[in-house]
């Protein structure tokens with residue numbers, strides 16, 4: 250049994266940690282934020298919530314398809330039957346062919362919370378340095394005066410540019426240069442998400458059953474996506490309708506203008522003004538506006554394999570949506586295959602756990618130990 254540190258409690262880190270724990274390793278996950286899920290993010294609002302990272306889940310890839318089936322049976326996710334439209338450069342809209350899309354009533358972050366059950370997760374632990382120490386293993390150093398800790402092996406389940414910060418000081422200590430170069434070659438694009446809430450009066454005319462529930466902009470310079478979040482969860486409070494909530498997501502080019510901005514409100518205001526011009530004029534008069542910057546939103550130029558691994562100077566693995574696949578399906582597949590690789594290298598039993606068995610074990614654990 251090895252002690253394994255997993256840096257990052259996004260979907261890739263959670264899946265990897267669960268599989269390694271199922272194999273009997275002692276796994277600790279270190280997460281810089283207060284919550285789990287990373288870009289699978291949901292913001293709580295009065296009586297409702299909004300997904301300001303992942304928009305919805307599509308059953309792409311065998312592992313995600315299976316997981317969504319199980320989560321659907323456990324009422325964690327449900328089908329989102331909302332119509333998705335595509336806005337063209339001339340301002341016309343046409344509806345996309347319906348396909349299977351899943352959302353969670355409690356917000357898409359509920360999927361990450363489900364995967365986190367039973368794991369030892371140290372929240373608000375930002376890893377600032379990792380260093381190999383002879384005969385002791387990896388030394389892990391944190392921000393905010395948390396004491397250093399140790400692990401036999403490390404998994405970096407974080408976006409590639411953030412992994413580069415931790416890996417660069419390791420090359421004089423024995424990290425093979427091709428490993429660092431492979432991680433450095435991966436590029437991410439940014440995105441700005443704005444959540445806007447409106448009054449009941451403003452949204453009065455919206456026909457919840459007929460209206461579009463999401464709009465994809467393919468040629469707009471600033472807007473990439475708008476979702477009518479209220480269509481995902483009419484109300485979390487019984488007998489009380491929640492006011493309309495929308496999420497606006499920007500293009501990468503728009504977000505790049507705000508990479509160093511301290512105050513993101515102007516970015517959010519510009520996005521809702523653009524939406525008001527394209528759709529309803531009241532969209533630029535929200536009751537509340539929350540703006541979030543994703544510096545590393547989408548992997549643009551991925552690594553071709555499902556993980557990057559090295560045994561020198563000590564066992565180390567990088568995984569995430571930027572390894573081999575893309576988006577949530579890719580992150581799950583990467584976390585899964587990374588864990589299987591580590592088990593083959595570190596374990597005294599061969600890797601034989603299928604994703605179906607892992608999910609079944611989680612279902613059993615979930616019923617025994619509710620979150």
Ligand SMILES: Cc1cc2nc3c(=O)[nH]c(=O)nc-3n(C[C@H](O)[C@H](O)[C@H](O)COP(=O)(O)OP(=O)(O)OC[C@H]3O[C@@H](n4cnc5c(N)ncnc54)[C@H](O)[C@@H]3O)c2cc1C
Nearest residue numbers: 257259260261281287288302303304305376569570576577
């Ligand atoms: C706006 C937006 C919309 C999206 N829409 C969709 C969609 O509709 N469908 C879809 O499939 N995908 C979508 N994606 C992509 C999807 O969110 C990602 O592919 C997936 O969530 C990546 O998971 P991950 O575990 O690889 O990384 P992350 O989710 O980024 O997880 C990494 C974790 O590591 C933590 N971390 C980073 N550095 C450190 C450190 N030094 N110490 C400790 N912790 C650290 C972070 O806080 C984070 O929790 C979207 C992404 C964004 C930003």
